[in-house]
Amino acid sequence: MNQPSYTQGRQDKPLLAMTIGQALDNTVARFAEREALVVRHQQLRYSWRELADSIDLHARALMALGLKTGDRLGIWAPNCAQWCIAQFATAKIGVILVNINPAYRTSELEYVLRQSACQWLICAGTFKTSDYHAMLGELLPELAHQAPGQLNGERLPDLRGLISLDDAPPGGFLPWAALAGMAEQVAPAEYQQRQQSLQFDQPVNIQYTSGTTGFPKGATLSHYNILNNGYMVGESLGLTEHDRMVIPVPLYHCFGMVMGNLGCITHGTTMIYPNDAFDPLLTLEGVARERATVLYGVPTMFIALLDQPRRGDYDLSSLRTGIMAGATCPIEVMRRVIDQLHMGEVQIAYGMTETSPVSLQTGPDDELELRVTTVGRTQPQLESKIVDEHGCIVPRGTIGELCTRGYSVMLGYWGNPAATSEAIDPAGWMHTGDLASMDEQGYVCIAGRNKDMIIRGGENIYPRELEEFFFTHPSVADVQVIGIPDERYGEEIVAWIKLHPGHSATDGELQAWCKSRIAHFKTPRHFRFVEEFPMTVTGKIQKFRMREISIEELCNR
Structure with missing residues (x-):
């Protein structure tokens, strides 16, 4: 055989039978004065002792906001020192960190915050073409009229407050710079007790993955x-x-x-x-x-x-x-x-x-x-x-x-x-x-990979999620999404579109429509407008045939 x-x-x-906080404390004890973190674009450097001090300070401040073991705190920001500090501060107090892709737009953000029932969100002010404050203002029109931590939004009922990494954010946001000052409301003994109550098999992180059957x-x-x-x-x-x-x-x-x-x-x-x-x-x-x-x-x-x-x-x-x-x-x-x-x-x-x-x-x-x-x-x-x-x-x-x-x-x-x-x-x-x-x-x-998944520049993209998204466009009657080889990104996205009778659309119009609604890496590079899709005699879509046709038209010309 x-x-x-x-x-x-x-x-x-x-295996390490300890929490993330315990592992960090062990490293700090061993290498306190060695360099722990360098953030070149922010011109910041921390020794292990300095990083631990900042983490402990912000962990106590998060406790002061009322965050308890098992609560969820989202983070929607690019790489920065605050991201690292938030990762370890939440772990030290048993709060579950919810990672949110910085490229997400309003519909994706709303879904993740609702599904995870986030109580607080840390966000950047802007990043590339994204204005996070404006997008949150669109989701939460009540924001401008409510004090930080007193949020009561109709579309995001679990969300209590927003922390902005900007020094001077709009009304309703708590500036990150002001967060550390709240630590004094929580005694070191209370903080220590929280850490000691945690178990290593408790949840500490939620990461959203695109699903083959719709939402992440x-x-x-x-x-x-x-x-x-x-x-x-x-x-x-x-x-x-x-x-x-x-x-x-x-x-x-x-x-x-x-x-x-x-x-x-x-x-x-x-x-x-x-x-x-x-x-x-x-x-x-x-x-x-x-x-x-x-x-x-x-x-x-x-x-x-x-x-x-x-x-x-x-x-x-x-x-x-x-x-x-x-x-x-x-x-x-x-x-x-x-x-x-x-x-x-x-x-x-x-x-x-x-x-x-x-x-x-x-x-x-x-x-x-x-x-x-x-x-x-x-x-x-x-x-x-x-x-x-x-x-x-x-x-x-x-x-x-x-x-x-x-x-x-x-x-x-x-x-x-x-x-x-x-x-x-x-x-x-x-x-x-x-x-x-x-x-x-x-x-x-x-x-x-499984028969549908596309990997573009290291990002996993599931066609079903994109197809359901395109069905919300008023001109789209049917859609099939596939991936084709690409020298730079590994794969690129092609959307085959069948329009409703009497409707019209162009590549540029659909790409512009995607821009404010979904992450940039999910936007198809190519569109093909068709009357019908290749099918078997039993009526099943032949995605492999669509892929062959697209490769012939787009890769071999």
Whole structure:
């Protein structure tokens, strides 16, 4: 009988049985005066002691707002020092941090705040083309007439208050700068008691993932889930207190806040944010000026760094390792990353938000071919298996659905037990929906994402969510969304549109309509207006045929 497609990760690395706050305190005790956080675009630097002091101050201030264990606080902002402080301050008082994509527009924001029943929201003032204050004013017309913390909005009934990162926000917002002053309302002993009451398997974070069946689902993650995942990723990289990690990936995503921030705090590694969002030149500058040893990114980021015209101006020789994740890495890109960015130990990681996120990872000594043709082997203290459509484990080398089990599997989807039971089976296996095969050595190769998902620049986009969105346009009678290959982003979005009789629309009109309503990365690059869709004789849509036609028209011309 062929060996089954099942592996266990190494068992010799014990899991951390502690809360995120306890892990942070341990690191502060060991490395108090070493540099903890560098935020270059804000010109801020913190030692571990200074960062801990700011976290403790703001944690007490959040308690003063009335936030209790299990309450939800949203954060809607790009990378900044306040994001990091909020992440750890909420963890220390048992408040569940709800990550909100900075690119979200009003409909997406409203859904997430309502579904998670957020009591408070931290937001930036503006970012790129987004005016957060204006969008919140649109959702909450009552805001201008109510004092901070006294909010009573019709559309968001659970939301009690808003904290703005601007120093002088409009009426109704509590400025972040004023928040710390509220800490004196909570005695240190009360704060300490709150921390001591927390358990490591309690929820600490909700991250929304686009769903194949419509609205995003909130993956609920515990201290145990994400603290240990960050720790294990860091262990594979060989992180120590002497490492310095540049984190250009977004903090609202697991890549930034778990693999980045939590990987650093469990090893005493310095966190470096080169900018509020990815900028290749500022990332190169951050690596060179800060003498970074570790760099994170999705393949499109590394391509942008390699192709930056001024790359040669910067000394990148301090780099030794990093992680590339979010999409398959072409072999030529991997070779250039190793040779030109000096990242000889760069690793590939695979996972999903629901698994905290990493479940498979290559190692520093893996051959180059394994680092570009596979996503590595099962992480320590986890299990992987590949099953057929009946749930039976397939032999090695056979393609099936990849499943993960262990400490990293989420607690469930927030307020959605039906979706949770569909994703996690009774034996505790998380079904990824991804097709994969496992070789004799246990290395896993991803054969393809689930049949619908699009990965554009590291962002997971599910066509069903976009299709439901386009159905709200008055001219759209029917719509099908697919992904096609793209050299820069990995995939681009194509929307096939069938219009109502007598209606008209253009690419530009539909893109403009999307602009104020959905995140920019979800807006289709191409539109194709049709009378009918390719179908089977039984009336089923043939998305594979649509993909073939679109590739022929758009990629091969």
